[in-house]
Amino acid sequence: MAALSFRHGPAWLFKIGALFAALGMAAAIGWVRQPREYRVDPPISAALEQIRLMPNTISGAPPEVYFALNQTYETGGFDLSQGKRFYTWFGCASCHGDGRGGSGPSFMDGWWLYGPSMVSIVSSIRDGRPHGMPAFKNKMTIDEIWQLSGYIKSIGAYKASVSAPSRNDDRNTRPAENRAPAATLFEEGPNPVHPDQGPSP
Amino acid sequence: MKTSRFLFPLLVLLSGCSGGVQSALNAQGHSAVALKDLIIFIVLVCTAVWLAVVLVMAWALMRRHKRQEGEAAERKMTIAVSVAIVMTVLIVGVLTFASFLTTRSLYSGTDATVTIRVRAQQWWWQFIYDNADPSIAFQTANEFHIPVGKDVRLQLEAVDVIHSFWVPSLAGKQDNIPGRENVLTLRADKPGVYRGQCAEFCGLQHSHMAFLVVAEEEADYQRWAAQQRQAAVQPVSAEAAAGRDVFMSKPCAACHTVRGTQASGTSGPDLTHVGSRSTIAAGLLETTRGSLAAWIADPQTLKPGNNMPIVPLTSDELRQISAYMEGLK
16 A cells, blocks of 8 residues: 555645546546437337337336437437427427427426326327327337437426437527426416316316 | 630649549539639649749759848849839739639629529438429429529528538539528539539538539420429339338328328428439439338438438338339439
8 A cells, every 4th residue: 555655746746636637537528429329220119119008098118128228318419309300390389389388288387198208208199199189100200209209308397407409590489408497387387188188287 | 714725734634633523623604614714823823923932942042152242232132022022912912803803703693594492401402493383383302403504593591500502513612501591693504414512511421412413405404394393103003003102101201292192291302203313312322223222221321310210111111112212203
């Protein structure tokens, strides 16, 4: 242990050395980029279809592969950005507006008709829901649906997140996706629900 | 300017750099010729200046050194420095004036007969032939036709990030910038197929964002435009007809338009006449049934990061869709 003692130099030199080492580590960690997988292997996309909903179609178990992918559809910046792209491409805004709802329910009022789990959101998009939500299973591939679901979940997230999609080109009309939601948006209260859409808020 | 004639030996040397179909040295349009003449003029002048400087320097190094002092030497020095300053100002002035004249001539074309909206996006080109009468308007992707000898007005737009429209044989670069519209007027003086590509780094597949400009005689151009306005042809073979049904029932139709069918997606290229274009995926592959199948089966291996997903298809469905696509002439 004698070799590890720092008798041979002043203590401040050691502290500065440690500081630079820490900075170097931080730079190295920042430099290692999040790996991107553009090609979704067909077996993976087949597995992503295997969601198991509860009998009342609210929430359920995601497929094992979702955890093997490190829940990338909720935490990966690239996947969230693709989700944001699809939100425009597939016309979500025509009913849900910028996320605050319109003829469709809001994602930002703190109330999820079918619960806030990814499985529920994926199922809503893929298979549709009563009262006007169309099924997108013939319009999008399953990995696109997962990307879009991750983005929609981030719009209505209850807490701030470190991963964010790309910024808006247009003027912001609501808090950014990765921010903590503005309290006023929750105070407005949810849209009225139909009896078959679960318990009232 | 007729300077290009004297540069023939140099051009022969440089021809190693030109790919023929896409080269600023193969100038075939009004703007490209003006720019090429300008750069050749500047290179000639600068070469002459460089040679003169090197010769004078060599002479100064080699000559027998004879110390000179007094008024005569001072006067000699004054003359030499004055001549150098006057020549510098003169040459810079001439080059600036030549550059001004060239640039002014680029923007003179205002009587354009054809207007095309060029929407650049990651990573392909959308060419929209707008018209107040919607039955005459049409659009195509990654390949467009223009009449020879006519000014063509291009409205350059971008959907996502900054791109740059560049057909070296016809005109200089002009950026496509999101949220604004740039205008580029170009004219092809000789019929031919000119290759262009994005000249502003725009992401992962920037290098696979090419397009073709087909310049042809007025009659041919009108024939092409009339053909493009038609709705998609009905498939003749049973295989292609099955391919159409697969196309409509799968996610394909949500992003692509095939006019005359219910496929009306707008986020991917218009495929109404995809079989009539010579390349697919923005110049990545030649349009053949095989390359169409390869592209549809696995776009993320051929062009990683592009926005076309792998749509799960059986091998029969893949064959049928490829046959349908190839038949969309």
